[in-house]
Amino acid sequence: MISQISSFEQYQEAYNQSVTDPEGFWAEVAQNFQWRKPWKKTLEWDFATANTKWFVGGKMNITENALDRHLATRGDQAAIIWESNDPEEESITLTYKMLHQKVCQFANVLKKHGAKKGDRICIYMPMIPELAIAVLACARIGAIHSVVFGGFSAQSIADRINDAQCNIVITSDGSFRGNKEIALKSTVDDALVQCSSVQKVIVSTRTRTPVSMIKGRDVWWENEVKTVSSDCPAEEMDAEDMLFILYTSGSTGKPKGVVHTCGGYMVYATYTFANVFQYQPEQVHFCTADIGWITGHSYIVYGPLCQGATTLIFEGIPTYPDAGRFWDVIDKHKVDILYTAPTAIRSLMSFGNQFVENKDLSSLKTLGSVGEPINEEAWHWYDENIGKGKCPIVDTWWQTETGGIMISPIAGVTKTKPAYATLPLPGVQPILVDEQGNEILGNGVSGNLCIKFPWPGIIRTTYGDHERCIQTYFSTYKNLYFTGDGCMRDEDGYYRITGRVDDVMNVSGHRIGTAEVENAINMHLGVIESAVVGYPHDIKGQGIYAYVICDSQMEDQALIRKDILATVTRLIGPIAKPDKIQFVSGLPKTRSGKIMRRILRKVAEGETSNIGDTSTLLDPLVVEEIIGGAL
Numbered sequence: 001m002i003s004q005i006s007s008f009e010q011y012q013e014a015y016n017q018s019v020t021d022p023e024g025f026w027a028e029v030a031q032n033f034q035w036r037k038p039w040k041k042t043l044e045w046d047f048a049t050a051n052t053k054w055f056v057g058g059k060m061n062i063t064e065n066a067l068d069r070h071l072a073t074r075g076d077q078a079a080i081i082w083e084s085n086d087p088e089e090e091s092i093t094l095t096y097k098m099l100h101q102k103v104c105q106f107a108n109v110l111k112k113h114g115a116k117k118g119d120r121i122c123i124y125m126p127m128i129p130e131l132a133i134a135v136l137a138c139a140r141i142g143a144i145h146s147v148v149f150g151g152f153s154a155q156s157i158a159d160r161i162n163d164a165q166c167n168i169v170i171t172s173d174g175s176f177r178g179n180k181e182i183a184l185k186s187t188v189d190d191a192l193v194q195c196s197s198v199q200k201v202i203v204s205t206r207t208r209t210p211v212s213m214i215k216g217r218d219v220w221w222e223n224e225v226k227t228v229s230s231d232c233p234a235e236e237m238d239a240e241d242m243l244f245i246l247y248t249s250g251s252t253g254k255p256k257g258v259v260h261t262c263g264g265y266m267v268y269a270t271y272t273f274a275n276v277f278q279y280q281p282e283q284v285h286f287c288t289a290d291i292g293w294i295t296g297h298s299y300i301v302y303g304p305l306c307q308g309a310t311t312l313i314f315e316g317i318p319t320y321p322d323a324g325r326f327w328d329v330i331d332k333h334k335v336d337i338l339y340t341a342p343t344a345i346r347s348l349m350s351f352g353n354q355f356v357e358n359k360d361l362s363s364l365k366t367l368g369s370v371g372e373p374i375n376e377e378a379w380h381w382y383d384e385n386i387g388k389g390k391c392p393i394v395d396t397w398w399q400t401e402t403g404g405i406m407i408s409p410i411a412g413v414t415k416t417k418p419a420y421a422t423l424p425l426p427g428v429q430p431i432l433v434d435e436q437g438n439e440i441l442g443n444g445v446s447g448n449l450c451i452k453f454p455w456p457g458i459i460r461t462t463y464g465d466h467e468r469c470i471q472t473y474f475s476t477y478k479n480l481y482f483t484g485d486g487c488m489r490d491e492d493g494y495y496r497i498t499g500r501v502d503d504v505m506n507v508s509g510h511r512i513g514t515a516e517v518e519n520a521i522n523m524h525l526g527v528i529e530s531a532v533v534g535y536p537h538d539i540k541g542q543g544i545y546a547y548v549i550c551d552s553q554m555e556d557q558a559l560i561r562k563d564i565l566a567t568v569t570r571l572i573g574p575i576a577k578p579d580k581i582q583f584v585s586g587l588p589k590t591r592s593g594k595i596m597r598r599i600l601r602k603v604a605e606g607e608t609s610n611i612g613d614t615s616t617l618l619d620p621l622v623v624e625e626i627i628g629g630a631l
Ligand code: WTA
Pocket: 248, 293, 294, 295, 369, 370, 371, 372, 373, 374, 395, 396, 397, 398, 399, 400, 401, 421, 483, 484, 485, 497, 498, 499, 500, 506, 509, 510, 511
């Protein structure tokens, strides 16, 4: 197991070593895992070509580290505790032995249906144990999983399946979320009309709603596992073989498939899990993210299981049956670590304290926050009402592309400060740069956040388009990985991430590109053009504000508004629906035709006077109209 940093002096020592001798530092950490063959070279890298390789030549399988190696020491310990959406339904505990068996069994089902090393498999499932089993079964046989969040539309699934040319889809009949029942299989069916690469669909049962099963293509999970053996030796993987693809939004175009590889990702997710949360044996770790996002990959599945932890999977939502559900789950399962998003905290805060006051939260030791900046008010509420002033809060900054936590306090070790992600973890070398890429030195400064040296969890490529990876992350500033985030470093050298500086919004902790939403809105028949920006939202962090130019013949605005929302839901999913739609007759454009989003952002923020320079606009008058009609 990975040894943990237990004092600030140890942190400083580890940090210094990780900078002066990064290879030695990470080689030592990587020794704590099971390798079939040792690596020959610890690191090879070149940011100019977006080429990073860790543990070169090393052979392993992440599931041997997440499952097999724990069987002798903690085979009967809970690996997964599952809590249903319905508080009345019995929870499920899978010990390491049981999980190992189920993963091997399902891996054999995949093999039986022709899956092999290197194949891409799409997973679109609710938060049930089978989701984690499916993910691990892919890894077991060396197939590359591409988990698509259960809230995405058929079109989004089709785009992702086609981009990666997946040959198998794993899904469920449906899912339960609060008092809603959501059809998943039928959404997959709609997607597959466009996907010729898919040969097989494996369907697990959850809601028992009727589904249409296509002969020769669709099979039931329940039936399939009955016919296979539960012995499935793990495929030997190269450290740099792909482990998974996870699609994420950027400034332009369709979401890109961020690729992580086996060895470096395993080492990084586990190291950060063990250290940031200071996980102790037998503790229960509750990460409330969905496995469809990177936080679920790294801190529900891989990080905790590789460290031999007990990880809790919760199917439901924080407000069902009422706003006390998280606290009930914590009490029921004696949760030690809670890792959630500021949006959830703000939302629960808004219900008032009566849902928390009578709950027993005494099992909690550490609280985590992730996905978006946490405001001071939410930080204090979390600290006082949930942590009762005795649990360190780790505000963890990282991204899909970083594979694991990058800047964060280490629980109980780093002195925290409200709304600050504080200090870089060992192995992480942040730098702030100005627009020209000059390093901003010293403290009490702000700039664009970049990382100047590779860490084991760094993105390896964007699937099928390496050039896009170079362009997106390694071209803005020479020899630096650019995060897309703005950041300040205060007098103590503490980092505070202020939000995206590119055209990516962060809505309830979900990354959504403005261009993606615009493209969806523009697909609607009556729409001529649109521009989308984020604006501050009390609960969601950011809301989506759309300025839309409509065909003059469309007169019923209320109806078009509804139609636009339906179009966005159909093309992306409900998470991308604009909160506000303002109909305008023109957009503020420069003479070269570029939309000046700066102005639109200001108006969306409620600014009416300090709009800034509009002299370069083609038609400065549109600005007045836009301000006049602001919502
Ligand atoms: C934002 C989620 C402030 C940031 C793990 C980043 C944060 C984007 C924090 C990545 C934080 C994440 N404080 N902002 N603690 N954590 N972000 O890829 O803008 O879904 O670039 O990964 O979320 O979102 P992603």
